[in-house]
Amino acid sequence: DEFFTDESLHEPDGETVMIMGLDVLPEYRKMGLARELVFNYCRKEQARGRKRLVLTCHKEKIKMYRKFGFDDLGESASEWGGEKWHEMEIRLNF
Template sequence: MNKTLYVLHEGKPVETAIRRYRLEDAEGLIEAQRLSFPPPYPQELLWTRPQLAEHVRRFPEGALCAEVGGVIVGSMTGMRLHAASGEHRSWAEATGDGSLSTHEPDGETLYVVDICVVPEYRKSGIGRWLMQTMCETVVHLGLERLLGGGRLPGYHRHAAEMSAEAYVDAVLRGELQDPVMSFLLRCGRTPAGVAANYLDDEESCGYAAMMEWRNPFYSRR
């Protein structure tokens, strides 16, 4: 998979490639993560070269990156799982601590392990293109849905006064804004529950909104 498109960056069209990443991209992928997820995000959760090697080996269809002028400015990683509706595992449990050791080649759910875009290219549309490309992969493989946990980085400001479920409902009603959940909503993802102890993330107080996109062409075998 390799496609070229244009995004608007600082008011100008910029040619961008969306393609599968390879192990030789490891340094650029790790740098993009470092820029995208500064502290207090747990730095031990940033990708390592051995993890990236496993991503490429186990499920290359789910290893995507965005490249501008030879520089990786975003990435997205997915894997396949059997995940029943209402079943909410922690990120570590679902992904094998990011190794994709839990990847199930016949799983009907494409599980989003990670997505990032460097700050310079946020609001350019690259994140939405990565997400759309992963949805295209769901359709191409004939899977049932795309599913993943979205951090709730705005929740810590309201945790003393409301539950995580109430926070998600407030975002859906437009009473609050959350940068991650609002982005996922713009990408067509819809809430499928709230997971506690999902990630060791202070801003989210450990919670995540489980967000899905269902394949309208899916036909159960």
């Protein structure tokens, strides 16, 4: 995707942060670690004045991110890696 080719859209002091990846090793899954990572990151970015976090994920991860408080914005225009993605966002107003 053209979106990922350079940093021209990067705003260091912008109100939105895009999460580019989240991975937990298989032996540590189902322990709440991903949730803690996301919640701690949300608090950190809110303290920095950010208003929302966004990410793209595969369809099978939508349920997990909804549990974390993200809203599914629907299918993304991105076809990064030749795959379909969903856009997710969470507003940092807690």
